[in-house]
Amino acid sequence: xxxxxxxxxxxxxxxxxxxxxxxxxxxxxxxxxxxxxxxxxxxxxxxxxxxxxxxxxxxxxxxxxxxxxxxxxxxxxxxxxxxxxxxxxxxxxxxxxxxxxxxxxxxxxxxxxxxxxxxxxxxxxxxxxxxxxxxxxxxxxxxxxxxxxxxxxxxxxxxxxxxxxxxxxxxxxxxxxxxxxxxxxxxxxxxxxxxxxxxx
Numbered sequence: 001x002x003x004x005x006x007x008x009x010x011x012x013x014x015x016x017x018x019x020x021x022x023x024x025x026x027x028x029x030x031x032x033x034x035x036x037x038x039x040x041x042x043x044x045x046x047x048x049x050x051x052x053x054x055x056x057x058x059x060x061x062x063x064x065x066x067x068x069x070x071x072x073x074x075x076x077x078x079x080x081x082x083x084x085x086x087x088x089x090x091x092x093x094x095x096x097x098x099x100x101x102x103x104x105x106x107x108x109x110x111x112x113x114x115x116x117x118x119x120x121x122x123x124x125x126x127x128x129x130x131x132x133x134x135x136x137x138x139x140x141x142x143x144x145x146x147x148x149x150x151x152x153x154x155x156x157x158x159x160x161x162x163x164x165x166x167x168x169x170x171x172x173x174x175x176x177x178x179x180x181x182x183x184x185x186x187x188x189x190x191x192x193x194x195x196x197x198x199x200x
Contacts, residue, residue: 044166049087051183056083065103065159065191067177067199069096072169074159074177076187086187088159089167089178097148097157097175103195104149106188109135115156118174138163143181144188148197159197160184 049072058081060066066075066083069090075083091097112133114126133139142161149155161181167173168180177199179187 045168065197087168091175095175101148105147110145144184
C-alpha cells in the first residue's frame with residue numbers, strides 16, 4: 001500500500017456527531033484539579049477540531065491511529081469504516097514527525113523534560129527545565145501522554161495534552177502531537193499499549 005493510500009478519505013456523514021460538547025461542562029471546576037482537566041467550557045478551538053465520528057475507508061486497521069499533519073486531524077479507527085476524529089497541533093515544518101510507530105507507554109499527568117535538541121535550539125526557554133518538570137496543570141504535556149516508539153526505541157514524540165489549547169490546528173510544536181486535555185483523556189482511555197500510529 002502506498003503511503004498516500006493509507007490516509008483516511010472521509011465520506012460526508014449524514015450528521016457528524018460531536019463526542020464532547022461545551023454543554024457537557026461541569027457546573028464548577030473540580031476541587032482536585034490534578035485529577036481532572038480544565039472545564040470543558042474553555043475550549044478555544046474551531047468547532048471543526050471537536051471530537052467527531054466520521055466515515056473513513058473500510059480497510060483501515062481497527063484500533064489504529066492515523067494522523068494527517070497538514071489537515072491537523074488525528075483519526076482513531078473505531079470500527080470498519082468509522083473513526084473518531086480529533087484536532088491536533090503538530091510539529092513545526094522542520095520538526096514534523098512522519099512515519100509509523102507504536103504506543104509503548106501511557107502516563108497520566110506525565111513529567112516533562114525537554115530534549116537536548118530543544119535546549120540547544122532555545123536555551124532561554126528550556127535550560128531551566130533540564131532536570132524535568134513534575135506533572136500538573138502547568139506541565140506542557142497536559143493531562144495524559146502516549147509515548148511513541150519505533151523498533152523498541154523512544155522517538156521522543158508523544159501524543160499528549162496541552163496547556164495551550166489555542167495551538168490546535170497549527171504547526172507549532174517541537175514535533176509532538178498536541179490535543180486538548182479533554183480530548184486526550186478520552187483517547188487515552190480507548191488506546192492500549194501496542195497501538196499502531198501512522199503520521200503523514
